Amino acid sequence: MNLSPLPLAVFVVDADGAIASWNKACEKLAGYTAADIRSKTLGEIVEFDFIGEPPLTIAARVEFDSTGQLCCADGRRLPVRITIAPQSLDPDQPGTFSVIVIPRAGLVPPRYALIQDLQTADIIEGLPCVFYVIDQSGHLLLWNHQLENALEMTSEELPTCDVQYFFDEKQRPEIVRKMLDAFEQGHSSHEAELIGKHGKRTSLLFHCARTSLGELPVIFGTGLDITARKQTEQGLRVRERAIYSSVNAIVITCCEHGKNAIEYVNPAFEQMTGYTLAEIKGRDPSFMRIEGCDVHEHQRIQEALRKKESVQVILRNARKNGEVFWNDLRIDPVSNIDGEVTHFVGVINDITEARHYERRLHHMAHHDPLTGLANRTLLQDELKFSIDFAVRNNVLGALAFLDLDNFKHINDNFGHDAGDAVLRATASRLKESVRDNDTVARVGGDEFVLVINNQPGNEQLADLIERIRQHVNAPITVAGRDILPSTSIGVSRFPHDGDTVDRVMRAADAAMYHAKAMGKNNCQFYSVELNQAVHQHLMLEASLSRAIGNHEMVLGYQPKVDLRTGKVVGAEALVRWNHPENGMVPPDEFIPVAEETGLIVPLGEWVIVEACGALKALDKLGVRDFVISVNLSARQLRQRQFAAGLARTLKRMEVDPRNLELEVTESQLMDQPEEAMEALAELKALGVRLSIDDFGTGYSSLSHLQKFPVDYIKIDRSFLGEVSHDGHAVITRAIIALGHSLKLKVIAEGVETLEQLTFLRAHECDQMQGYYFSPALSQHSLEELVCSDARLRD
Structure with a gap:
């Protein structure tokens, strides 16, 4: 390389032109020694061209170029260009000025070589980049420490290495081609990644040029570390791809002169709105608004744009085809490096379906x-x-x-x-x-x-x-x-x-x-009276709930008598409520409340357990073939696990199922006959006896009656009011005959007179119960009655 000097002289002077310091170029260009310059002022060395009266001061010549002549030591007068700048950045020299003196065109070599006054090695080592010189064999001749750091190698290792092996195997052909281009064409540039000895990777931008050292052709060049730039570019590509691929619509506007012009929209925006970027670039996004709609939200947007702040709103816009859609819109400002807001980014989420769904949910909720x-x-x-x-x-x-x-x-x-x-x-x-x-x-x-x-x-x-x-x-x-x-x-x-x-x-x-x-x-x-009645009903309901848990319920047992032998063969368990304040409450007052509230279920379970206890007590007294009947409610009959629960109770109480009879009303059976038939079959499979209570008051069909797996039918007491009444007598005889024809036993309830008893015996009714023989008895009294073998009088 042929390096020639650049005669660039720099003086530092005060406001009066006294020289404070200078560089070596000053001495060489003017031919003065340091002692010569130290004794002179700027005016003695530099003569400014005349531009008017009075002559300008040093301070007045700041910030524009002057011309003049450099007065050399040998008497030559060299035309020069002078630039003066204040030394205000130097806190140690306030009020001083830099004076740069450059020979005018035609008086200096065409190629500058500034490093003559500097140490070349210092320059190379101080470069903020990799520096290298490579010969035609692909080996390094010269390099700086930045290259050693990037390659994680010592200066002793580098000369023996082929340069191409500093790169990834896939990049090596391209690296060789770029070096050949530099030798053949004089220069080349490329980006590549250096791989260090221990795996360190550094992305560099290489610039190289051909020259020669003596007769030896070489290329020399620099490699600028662009790792951060590469990472930034990759991040930008990722973010750009994210914006491009986002399912949310994104619009970027440029804000200038109080306007917001669309610069970019992503494909999601085009798909959502029907507008392409080419159609709307340069327009204000507000063109999609629906006039008169969501006015408050639009005012919030305008205020945020004016203040250059973020804002989030929910509003309606119109697609290109006129269709209205709901937007969840977020707008954020974007600032440049100086902190000035230059753009806004809007992210739009189409919430039309969600909005409609929300309305549907609201409608469904109400x-x-x-x-x-x-x-x-x-x-x-x-x-x-x-x-x-x-x-x-x-x-x-x-x-x-x-x-x-x-x-x-x-x-x-x-x-x-x-x-x-x-x-x-x-x-x-x-x-x-x-x-x-x-x-x-x-x-x-x-x-x-x-x-x-x-x-x-x-x-x-x-x-x-x-x-x-x-x-x-x-x-x-x-x-x-x-x-x-x-x-x-x-x-x-x-x-x-x-x-x-x-x-x-x-x-x-x-x-x-x-x-x-x-x-x-x-x-x-x-009315007030109605309120009192309802209040009493509610109080009864609340008291009933407590009564079951407080053992206020008692069972009475009304004996059943065989009309042929007069012997007591069973009893019906009748529940009573011994209210602590109101005394004995009859069933017709609290059973409907129990049915209505569902309390009939726990009440019914209690009755069954009590009846089983009575049967077990009679069994210990030697009474074997005694049957106690219990009334079943419709709720109990419909319970899916009722039969299984009853089986567990019978087993736990050690009671023979044949000694327990379950009574269901005719209306219960006919309410849902198919379900009732299935429930009765499960109960019958346990071995318990079944009877139809209040027979004749419902609407049983003979086809259903034949299918029900029952053992008894009970004649309702209403048909025994006056058996002398032809209508009652006919019905009672028909029920007895019907029961016997179906091979069922017939029981008459509510027998209170000798006349009724005589009629029932005459028509071969099987059993009776009622006050004529006995009212309901306590368990102890029932035990005494049965053990004494008390019988029905003739």
């Missing part, structure tokens, strides 16, 4: 799926609003509870599809019967509720409720068959009967309960 009416949740909200309005404005409102009568009968006889059709038809009729500002709700299987607002008076309200009842009762045609529904309605008025949701609903429920008790298919309004 409406009945079968009828579309309001459910209990929405009803309470609407009722509260109506009560508050009535209280504030002193107007009359009403709450009506409607319960379809015998709806179970409709389901059982016509099918559940028909039952659903009746419910939908009822819902439609109720909506037709009231105004739009009234509320119709379904709160149970066959229970409906009306909130009726702003009524003129009680008479008009009563007329409206009656019209609604008649409308509901009209025939409903399902699959070509007419179904005649009926409904019991209970009505409370607000604020007359209550000023809270709970009070008004309890009042209407009490009124509806009373309508049921009055024979169904009628309407009852709430």
Whole structure:
């Protein structure tokens, strides 16, 4: 390489031109010694060209180039260009100036060589990059320590290595080609990754050029570490790919002069909106807004853009085809290196389906799926609003509870599809019967509720409720068959009967309960007397629940007598309630409550256990073939595990199943005959005896009666009132004859007179029970009666 000097002279002077320091080029260019320069001022060495009066000061010449002549030691006057700059960055020399003196064009060599005044080795070692010189054999001749660090090798190892082996095997052919290009074409550039001796990898940008050392052709070059740049580029590529592949729509805008112009949208945005980037580039994204829609959200966006802040909103936009869609939009500002916001990034999540689903969920949460009416949740909200309005404005409102009568009968006889059709038809009729500002709700299987607002008076309200009842009762045609529904309605008025949701609903429920008790298919309004009756019913219910756990229940045993021998052959277990305050409560007062509340199940279990205990006690006294009968409720009979539980009880109590008789009513059997038949078969398989109670009061068909696996039928006491009455006598004789023809034993209950007894014996009835022989006895009295062999008098 042919290096020639660059005569670049630099002085440091104060404001008056006194020279404080200089470089070697000053001495060489002007031919002065250090002692010469130290004794002179800038004005004595440099003569500025004349540009006017008065002459400019040093400070005045700052920041623009001047021309002049350098006064050399040998008397030559060398044309030069002078640049003056303040030395303000040097805290040790305040008020000083740098004066750079450069020979003007044509007076210096065309190729500058600045390193003549510097040590070349220091330059090479100080480079912030790899430096190398390679010969044509591919070996290193010269390098700096940065290369040694990158290759994790010592200076002794490097000369013997072929350069291509510093790279990955896949890159070596390309490396060789690039070196040949430099030798043949004079230069080359490429990116590659150096691999160190211990696996260290460094990405470098190489620039190399051809030259010669004497007669030896070589290439020399630099390698700039671009590892960080590569990582940044990779990160950018990953993020760019993420943006491109994102399922969320992304839009990037450039904010200039108060406007936000679209620069980029990803494919998800194009797919979501129908607009391509080519169509909308340069436009403001607000072109998709729907005028008059979500105004508050748009105001929030504009305010955030003005303040250059982040914002998140939910609003509606229009697709290219005009379709409206819901956006969950997040906008964030992007700042440049100076902290100035230059762009905004918007991320759009299409939540249209989620929004619709949310609305469907809200509707489902507040409406009945079968009828579309309001459910209990929405009803309470609407009722509260109506009560508050009535209280504030002193107007009359009403709450009506409607319960379809015998709806179970409709389901059982016509099918559940028909039952659903009746419910939908009822819902439609109720909506037709009231105004739009009234509320119709379904709160149970066959229970409906009306909130009726702003009524003129009680008479008009009563007329409206009656019209609604008649409308509901009209025939409903399902699959070509007419179904005649009926409904019991209970009505409370607000604020007359209550000023809270709970009070008004309890009042209407009490009124509806009373309508049921009055024979169904009628309407009852709430009253104070009705409230007292309901309160007594609730108190009875609460007391009954405690009574079972407090052992207030007792069993009486009414003997059964064989009419041929007069011998006591069994007994019916009859439950009584010995109330601590009210004394003995008869069954007809608490059994319906137990049935209604479900307490009949634990009560029935207790009766069976007590009866088994009585049988076990009789067995210890030597009484073997004695049968105690227990009444089964409909709930017990429908229990799936009832037979299995009974089997466990019999085994635990060590009772022969043949000594236990279970009584079911005729109406229980005919309610769901197929299920009843299956349940009776399971019980019969245990070995217990079965009887049909209250026979003759239901609607048994002979075909069903033949299939039921029963042992006894019991004649209801109503047919023995006066056996002299032809009607009663005929029915009783028919029942006895029917039972015997089916090979069943017949038991008459409620026998109270000799005349009844004589009639039963004359027609060969098998057994009887009743006050004529004995009332219900305690277990101890029953044991004494049986052990004494007491018999029925002739």
